[in-house]
Structures are given as C-alpha cells and as structure tokens.
Amino acid sequence: MAEVHTHTEGEHDNAYAGLLVNDAHWAFGTDFEDPLAGVDTTVPEGVDAAELAAYCLMLGDDALVFSQRISEWCSNAPDLEEDIALANIALDLLGQARLLLARAAAADPAAVPQLPEGSPVPDEDRLAFFRDDLHFRNVRLAEVPNGDFAEIITRILIFSTWRLALFERLAHSRDAVLAAVAAKGVKELSYHRDFVGRWFLTLAQGTEESRRRLLSALDGLWPLTAELFATHPVERAVAASGAGVDPASVQEEVLSVLDHVFDASGVTRPEARPLAGVQGKTGRDGRHTEALSLMLAEMQVVARAHPDGLW
Template sequence: MESHDLDLDHDSVYDGLLGGDPSQWAFGTDFEDPLAGVDTTIPAGVDGATLAAYCLMLGDDALVYAHRLSEWTSNAPDLEDDIALANIALDLLGQARLLLARAAAADAGVVPGLPEGSPVPAEDALAFFRDELAFRNVRFVEAVNGDFAVTIARLLLFATHRLALLQGLVPSVDPVLAAIAAKGVKEVTYHRDYAARWFVTLAQGTDESRRRLLAGLQTVWPTYAELFRCSDVEAVAARQAFGVDPRVLEPEVDAVVDHVLATSGLERPDLPPSGTRPLGREGQHTEAMGHLLAELQVVARAHPMGKW
C-alpha cells in the first residue's frame, strides 16, 4: 500500500473542503465594484477632481469613525450595545465604501498606485494604502473612544450632523452622491435615535452616569465646531450644487442637539472651540490618527497582492 502524505495533498488544510465549489464562501471569491453598472459620468458643471476630493472627505469621516466604533466590539457594556455599535459601524463602513468608490470613479488620480497586477479595488486602495496626510476626515472622528459616555456624546453629535448633511445631499446634482445620501439617511436616522436615547438615559440615570456623561460631553465639545467649518473643497462643492456648505447645517444640527440637552436637563458646555480651521480636511491630523491607521491598514499593506 502506498503511503499517503497528507501534507503533499494540499497547500492548505482548507483546500478542497468545498469540493471545488467556490460559491459557498461567504464573501464571494472576487472583488466586485460596489458601483457596478451605476452611471458614474460626471454631470455637466461639476469638476471631477473636486467631486472626488469631496467624496473622500465624507467617505473618510465614515471610514475612520466606523473603525473607532468597531473597537467597541466585544467591549461594550452589554451585548445589545455591542451589537448596536457594530451595526452602526457597519452601516458607516458601507457608506464609506460607496463614497470612496465614487471618488475613484470621479478622479482615478486620487487612488494610490499599487504593484502591477494587484487585485485590490480602488476603494480598498484608498482605505488601506493612503498615508495619514492624504486622509480628509474631520479630527472629530479620529479621537480615541474614551468610555461609553464619551462615545455616546460623540455619536450623538456625529449622527445628528451626518443626518443633516446626508439630507442636504439628496438633491445633489451628482445622481450617484444623491443616491448614496438617500440610502444613508435611512440608516443614520436609527444611529441618531440610538445615541439620543442613551444620552438622555445616562443624563437622567445615576449620579455616576450623569457625571460621566457631562465629562464625555466636555471631552468632545471643543472639536464639535470643526464639523461646521468650510474647507475650500466644500465651498466649491456647494457652489457647483453637488455638495453642501457645512456652515448651513449648523442651525439645524444645533436645534436637535439643544433639544436633547434640554430633555436631559443639561446646558451646552461653556468651552471654546479648539482651533478655527478645518485642519482634518486639509490632512492635518492628531496623534490618534496614526495609531488608528496603523491598525486599520497593517494587514492590507503587508499583502498588496492579496485576495481575500
């Protein structure tokens, strides 16, 4: 009888498990364009490079914040909130994927170069192979999570802002951006409600929960103003009617935040905004961003030819 060397049968012990039917892998066997079949022609009167830069800003906000929120997975106070924060992160990651793909379709020049033959799609190249200076997210989303109360305070401000922003983008002259926004509105509505309910619950809970929430609000408040600072790209985006000037969102967002604060029996923190320029939008980030990107990118960067 011939000896049978198992090690020589397969390169990997998992080879052959599926009898050669690759359709059973949960995430498919190939990268697919999330905008496959979508008409990504740049509308008349819209500058493609500015559209790409604008989509990177909104996509990076979602990507970086999704990563932060995903850090709660297996660490949240209870299972329901673990699942909730992971779901919110997943929704934002989906929005990021579409927005980064839209950026790449509008201007291929924004996509980092990869070795020839790399199977990494454009939106992954943007997420995993850009350096810190090329990220255009607000600093607000890159800060470390802190405790659950800090997270809820930040999520309330972020989701309230993003819901107003996405609603403002529904009439965008770019039909792709308009469609991504219309879909996102439905998702972020749930995020805002979740954060607002927890905010009120913590404020009206115990002395300790209220103390922590107040501390959380004071932690995030100085950077809140950054969400309404208008970069040059956003100003052009608003002029060309495919984007929104963030300054116009402030009254609407403030009204919702003030309503939640009033219900919670809290006042706006009396703290000055940190800085006056949209530094994150210009690629100037805080120390936290480097650590975040290291974790986000390390595996993809180690395998630029990798298929997942």
C-alpha cells in the same frame, strides 16, 4: 453581521436603487463586485471632477475612520444588545465609506494610490489602506481615541446629528451617485441618532456617576464640534455647483436638534473654545491628531504587507 434589508420592486424611483440594497455586500474585500457596477458615474456638467472626488473622500473618510473607532467597542459594550447595535452602526458607516471612496475613484482615478502591476486590490480599498494620515480628510471628531460608554454615545450623537443634516440635503445632489448614497444614509443615520439620543437621556437622568461621565464626555468632545461647520474650499466649490453641501448651512439645525436633546436631559450646551488646528489647518486639510496615525498603522498593516494578496 450587517442587517440585510429587502425592497420590493418599484419601491425606489431612481436608476441607482441598487445602491440602496444588498447591505450584506457592504464590506471591504476583493471578493465583491464593483460597488458602482452598472451605475452611470459621469461627472455632472459644471462639476469639477477633482473637487468632486476630494469631497467624496472627505465624507468617506469621516465614515471610514469613525467606523473603525466604533468597531473597537465590539464585545466591550455594557450588554449584548448595545454591543450588536454599535457593531451595526459601524457597519452602516463602513458601507457608506465604501461607496463614497468608490465614487471618488470613479470621478478622479488620479486620486487612487498606485500599487504593483497586477495587484487585485480594488480602488476603494487602495484609498482606504494605502494612504497615510496626511492624505485623509476626515474631521478630527471621528478619529480621537475612545473613552467610556458615555463618550461613544455622546460622540455618535454629535456625529450622526451633523451627518444626517448633511445627507438630507445631499439626497438632492446633482451627482446621482451621491444622491443615492445619501438617500440610503438618511435612514441609517436617523436610527443612529435616535438610538444614542435615548441613551444620552438615560445616562443624564441615571445615577450621579452616569451623569458625571456624560457631562465629562460632552465637555471633552465639544471643542471638536466647530470643525464640523467650518467650510473647506472644496466643500464650498462643490456646494456651489449643486453637487455638495456647505457644512456651515446645517449648523443652526444641528445645534437646535442637539439643544433639544440637551434640554430634555437637563444638560447645558458647553461653552468651549474650538480645538486649534496646525497653522490654521484641520482634518479636512490632512492635519490630524496623533491618534489617527496610530489607528491607521493598525488598520492598514495587513493590506500594506500583502498588496498582491487575495482575501
């Protein structure tokens, strides 16, 4: 169960404070009200609606896909405390995904898959469960299959450090919805990064076997990191309009933070060539590893079998 946070009246000074509470309702399903109900979803002047929607899909898909991967650790972590911590990290990312997909749908309804007339499936669920892998825009770091515990710790460290840097800047977005989502996400991602950072240090300075596994995980994941800082044309356009963040702008900060963790752990940053794309295209372009299509087949099967179902 997701941790429920309460807030006192007046704690938030923006009109979208409701996005920052009610964590218990942040889950997929038709038994919940519109996550953006009562929020002004008008696209800011000078921001292209289709580009804003595509940008929200990128950030939302990152969270949705990685949440699914982390949730696979439920009941498999070394002990109960870590099991619950990983489950809560997955739920935090799922909450971010729901709001970002809902924002994408509100900005550009044409991006939402069409279902039979009368289907009760809300827009964010349609985007989650009724797109194929070519229409997902997540970075490939989020989708690759899980390895051992050292691998998931290392992957969350890289991902959360990168996403935290993005969200700290996105909290000042001209799009008020994105700004509110990011403000909430900063708190969550700070916890994610600190939790796995401590584990990274523990594994690096633990036994010979724990260190060997950690270094193996880091070497295997590092070729996927260059993609995090490669600017897609949509990201460039939305950043230029003041609504988004150019990922290239956070590279120096992210690598500096990671180097600090590596230095404290007695680990050297790997030197590895980036994982090649397909004809120069990567996850942001809808070009993925085979692992994503296999994961989506499992994740989407029930929703696709029952598009008129109520849950």
